[in-house]
Amino acid sequence: MEAVLTEAVALLDEAGDGALTFRALAARLGTGVGSIYWYVASRDQLLDRATDHVVGQLLADVQEHSDGDDAIDDLRTIALMMFDAIAARPWLGAYFMRNSLLQPNTLRLYDLLGQQVLRLELTPRQSFHAVSAVVGFTVGAAADLGQEPPQEILDGSVGREEYLALFADMWRALDPDEYPYVHQIADEFAHHDDAEQFRAGLDLLLAGLRQQARR
Amino acid sequence: MEAVLTEAVALLDEAGDGALTFRALAARLGTGVGSIYWYVASRDQLLDRATDHVVGQLLADVQEHSDGDDAIDDLRTIALMMFDAIAARPWLGAYFMRNSLLQPNTLRLYDLLGQQVLRLELTPRQSFHAVSAVVGFTVGAAADLGQEPPQEILDGSVGREEYLALFADMWRALDPDEYPYVHQIADEFAHHDDAEQFRAGLDLLLAGLRQQARR
DNA sequence: TCGACTATCGAACAACGTTCTATAGAATAG
DNA sequence: CTATTCTATAGAACGTTGTTCGATAGTCGA
Structure with a gap:
């Protein structure tokens, strides 16, 4: 087994x-x-079990880093570790979602996140929403990132840099009046770092949460 | 075609x-x-095209609701419309991600979100991160929601209420010391509303963004 | 009239998840 | 000791799927 x-x-x-x-x-x-x-009874179950298997390893790591002074800092740390785990295993993202909270390790990880939020002493509803938001954002962002690069990048024929540059060139060539944002962001996209991008979004979310907790 | x-x-x-x-x-x-x-050349391409087809309809709706006074309010409105569209078509969520920004309508929708963020006059990098965060959160949350209910709920043998109650009962039965959060949240989960949950998370994220924009 | 292009169709192929039956050792009961 | 049940393995076979391929028209312009 x-x-x-x-x-x-x-x-x-x-x-x-x-x-x-x-x-x-x-x-x-x-x-x-x-x-x-x-x-196993089916391929789905095999994937569920395999997912929970690696979540178990992640959980062990996480449990050592959830004892800080600040609840939101700990929340941030755990979310970052989840992101790293999915970034290292792109297939994980897609199954993190459907691997619902029936699997033992996934449930434990979910609870560990919740424990940090409990320290904020919000209402139960607020706590529930906060945890859902962090999980949703983390898994969503990581899964988005984990979409298979379309072959060209896998066999090394073109590196990540050139792949991104291809998009950036396309976007720069667009009409700035019709696509003001995409046109303007092309450079930023060409040199972006996935982890930094995730961190920035997570910090926005946590800033909102901190604001709510202060009230 | x-x-x-x-x-x-x-x-x-x-x-x-x-x-x-x-x-x-x-x-x-x-x-x-x-x-x-x-x-179409493949099933993948068929799914891409089908996805972009419905995104086109969504885009038309969205374009009429992106002219408010406040940029963040507009951002919120668009994100909510995206969520509703995915909630109405669960299959959409999974393909929204891999349906990368190569499809015309998806790119336009992405740009429309970006245009609202541009109004906040952040740095290019901040704008890029903000848009990515909103998209990531929206699609992630909606896709998470869109995971196929495991059969029992599809044939109507058990309603959504009883299905959620099943989870709640399981969680209530857990040891409160080992699963403090899950145990405590069971009731909240049993009666939660997906759309409200999404709105709460989105508002946290947008609160963080508003705070950043004020500085 | 002759090709080229557009478009349709279904047989055939390979790969996959899944089911089924056969088999054999280990454990258990009488 | 023997019979029977349980644990575990193995691979052939089935049905479904995405995809490829060649045959076959209709349409248009030269």
């Missing part, structure tokens, strides 16, 4: 969602496809 | 992602599967 999940994660890490097939997994484990079905 | 997209969207609306197969679509159009491949 443990080996099944480990190898499943390895496949996902190496080539993303599409690479995880029962046949490929069976070949890697040196068994038949039927054997895997003794451990 | 128009008919292909219209019928594709109809299939997606009726039964979600899985229902859109080339054979089902061909049957509906009264043609063969090969014909569809004359219009």
Whole structure:
């Protein structure tokens, strides 16, 4: 069982969602496809289990960094660790959502975020909304980032820089009257850093939360 | 071509992602599967086009509601309309992300959001981060919401209320010391409203943005 | 009249998730 | 000790899917 999940994660890490097939997994484990079905009932369940498997590792890391003075700082730290984990494993983002709060480790992680918000002593409703917002933003931003780069970047034929530059050039060529924003932002986009972008958004959200907590 | 997209969207609306197969679509159009491949190169492209098709309708609506006094209010209005559109079409959320800014209508919608942020007269980098945050949060929250309810709720055997109550009961039964947040939030979750939850998170984010804009 | 282009169609292929049956060792009961 | 049930493995087979391919017209201009 443990080996099944480990190898499943390895496949996902190496080539993303599409690479995880029962046949490929069976070949890697040196068994038949039927054997895997003794451990999991379906591919969906396999993905759920694999996701929760790596969330378990993430959870262990996170639990060591949630004991700061400031609740919102801790919230920020945990969210950043979640983002890093998804950035390192792009396939994780897509399944973090549907891997609902039925999986044990995911639920624990969710609760850990909630514990920080509880320290702010908001109303229950406010707490619930705050946690949902942080989770939603983190997973959403990370999943957005995790969309498979369209092949050209995977085989190394063009680097990330040139790929972004391609977009920037397209956008610069647009009519500034029709696309004022995109036109103006092209340069910024060409040299943007995903993690910094995420941090900036998260800080906006947390600033709003801090403001609410002060009241 | 128009008919292909219209019928594709109809299939997606009726039964979600899985229902859109080339054979089902061909049957509906009264043609063969090969014909569809004359219009689109792959299923991915079909989904991209279908997504952008409905984004076009959304865009038309949005363009009429982006002329308010306050830039952040307009930003809020547009984000809410995007959320509603995805809530009405759960399949949309998942493809909003990968439907990157190559599609014409999506790019226009993105720019429209950006135009509101430009009115805040932040630095280019701040503007870029703000727009990314709003888009990331909106799509993330909506996609999270759009995860297929696990069958029981689709056939009407159990309503949404009972489904949520199931979770709430599970959470209430957990050890309050081990899961302090989840335990405490169970009631809130059982009666939560998705749209309100989204609005609350969005307002936190926009509060942070407003604070940044004032400085 | 002859090609080129537009458009349609369905058979065929490969890959996939899933089901089913066969099998054999381990554990347990009588 | 034996019979039976349980645990676990293995792969053939099925149905569905995306995709490719060649055949086949209709349409237009030269």
